[in-house]
Amino acid sequence: MAAVPSRHPLPRRAWILSPDEEVSQASLRRLYDRFNALDRTGKGYLSRMDLQQIGALAVNPLGDRIIDSFFPDGSLRLDFPGFVRVLAHFRPVDEEDDGNRDPKEPEPLNSRMNKLRFAFQLYDLDRDGKISRHEMLQALRLMVGVQVTEEQLESIADRTVQEADEDGDGAVSFLEFAKSLEKMNIEQKMSIRILK
């Protein structure tokens, strides 16, 4: 592994992460360097503004929501374990893990369900466990160009909720969400190779 010089030595604390992260050492090192690079003022934690200065996120339609997902529960500071915890969701899924896993242990963060949960929370802003029609509409609006009229967006949002909603409450719960995506290869879609 290349020993890339960084400004801060990796603190002992950073290595002590809860067992469900399972990020490899090499990746951990790189993530730490990246964390420090993002933390320009050397505070030791990341604020929203640090993440907002990543230019590529500015042109991502979901940039703000992605940043918010790094700050769970409305906190204002993101420390390194938290950073890694979020990114651990995107580790590629190792096929053999499932067989050997002890069923009593908590699911690894990069399991399919957890990945889906992560995506779910991008929609569910008020964290009530359901995607209401309004939330769907908001997400849709973010992702679609300006040419689409409001009526069209509304009907598309309606249709989306209608398709997934099984118990007829006008909102999509997490299980309904997961069911509507059961045919999708989530493991591959939400995996980042370099986090292996």
Add this chain to the structure above:
Amino acid sequence: MGIRGFVPFCPWNWCLLLATLQCCGASSELNRSTDSSARRELNVRYAAASSQPAETISVFTLDYDYVQIPYEVTLWILLASLAKIGFHLNRRLPGLMPESCLLILVGALVGAVIFGTDHKSPPVMDSSIYFLYLLPPIVLESGYFMPTRPFFENLGSILWWAGLGALLNAFGIGLSLYLICQVPAFGLGDINLLQNLLFGSLISAVDPVAVLAVFEEARVNEQLYMMIFGEALLNDGISVVLYNILIAFTKMHKFEDIEPVDILAGCARFVIVGCGGAFFGVIFGFISAFITRFTQNISAIEPLIVFMFSYLSYLVAETLYLSGILAITACAVTMKKYVEENVSQTSYTTIKYFMKMLSSVSETLIFIFMGVSTIGKNHEWNWAFICFTLVFCQIWRAISVFVLFYVSNQFRTFPFSIKDQCVIFYSGVRGAGSFSLAFLLPLSLFPRKKLFVTATLVVIYFTVFIQGITVGPLVRYLDVRKTNKKESINEELHTRLMDHLKAGVEDVCGQWSHYQVRDKFKKFDHKYLRKILIRNNLPKSSLVSLYKKLEMKQAVEMVESGVLSSTAFSTPHRAQRTQETKRLSPEDVESMRDILTRNMYQVRQRTLSYNKYNLQPQTSEKQAKEILIRRRNTFRESVKKGHSLPWGKPAGTKNIRYLSFPYSKPLPAGRDMKVAEFTDHDGSDSELPPITFNTHSPTGTIQERRWTPEVIPMKRLHGAGTPLHFGYRRNAGREEHLGRGGRAILRPKPLFHAVDEEFESEEESEEETPAFGSLLSSELRPGGNCNVSHSPLLQRK
């Protein structure tokens, strides 16, 4: 979907083509007859003149000989351009077959015309013209547009694959063909080993970039992309070097007794030629980067400098018998980074477009020449040779791919899967390079040159058409596991969301470099090279005035084109909401799906899409502009209504950071914008709704002054004779945002440079923070509203 659009255009295009052809053919017919008659007449006239002065001055003569060569060349180029226009008018065709197909067809057409009219084609291609004029632009363009960071990260693999692959292919094909030639039944006994090796070297020159456009949409991963690109880049150079060495061997006349010493000398020469060429290229790259540092006052010659220095590097390398191709490639790669920062925006665009144009012209000419040679009488057909050539090309390419990648996979962090290797194998499409080398074989040394040319042509046609057309479906088949059955709207929406999410998280992770060497180079580059090569004193006045000009123009355009119609952002009126869910007919669902597919924002591509024949930055730039403006607007609106800031420090700040001045330039501290300019505009502010939040972040006077320039031009725009004063004032706020948004968008170059790669992370951000920190805090006021701006200014006044 696209077929409908194709049909009405198709007849027009073909009519146009036919018309042009008729003119071409007719003119050449006419000219042939007239010029012979004209010549006779001329002779007669001269003969007469010698004895006595001419009788009359002819009022109207036709002098075709004088213009023949440029005339025909221009016609050919125009014809190819028309064909390309037609090709791209159809939305689906470019995804089906590579553009080389089209060019070859056009060439064949021209060849048919020339053959049919029994016209002697102008001597466009001989050895010196090809090597001195036609080849450099092609190589320059591919070197310039190469993404440098992935290239250097994968440099080891690329050199291993391209270099060794070319050698392996060349010698493999050559030797196998030699063995075939030994079989007396095929009648090829007079082709000796060296000739076979030479043929092998020229036939192994691949042009895989031509097929990149075909499977671009399949989101090839970056490494694969880079391998293909890198191979294309180095392949030409290596083939030419090999070709020259083997020709030198052939000329030695004693090829029966080639000793190991000669072979060693050949290898040494290979290495020296390659590295020497690259070395010269790097030197010239640095020189030209250095010179562009001083061209701020005469920016019109900046493209000239870029092109001339690249060309000079090529010529100098050729003088010393080094590899000019590698020299020009290295020059382009080296100077690109620095030149892009130094030159003005328009020069940058000019350089890009001119490079594409030159290379496309060269390639067109070569393909047309290929078409002309195809349809002619100088062919020699030998079934055995040609079939075995085809077979061996495929076999040896497969061998080289799988063997070499197997070895290099042991050392790579991200090994190439078998699928990737299949794609690389299948994209071994030959192109103009091999044809040129075959065509330029000296007849004296190669009595069976015609056979070689024919074989080369067959291989090119086969690979371009058959492989080129099927590589798209193959990649899609390999990549997409699921069949293209219709996804539900849910799936489509959610997968797009996930793609965006993944792209965003990848951006948070940043680029990870693998090599310490690269980091060292980056540090060295920042400490020394950039100080020498990048201009550091941008004159404030010209820059500011440039921005003002562009800002105004952009804003005017945007308003006029209705890009930011307010309807798109208004909150949904709840009045017409029907609560019951109605059953939607399938057509409605279909149309919804269509709307979604067409209008959803594309995910940001991490792999730079390279298209050999076209520059297509448009869609992603437009999309990015839209997203940024919307965010700023929605942000501003939500703030206007007195909502608390949803996300702590406003999102607007981050937009500004990358949208304002080119990075790494600290803003001039106090810009001398006259405060007096505000005077006439303060009145208009009274119409704007009052804003309650003057609290917010500390705003130093400097920071306020700093971003006033952005505000001013827009205001002036409104002030200057707008018919709807009231309406404009109402919208003034929005348009000021337009202004800022407009200005923001003006320099897509730094924006996308910042977005794409290279120095995006770490060092770059370190440098810019001091510059932008204050700017950020100035923009920090939510929405950075002009409204707010004027209050302190009013106070100051």
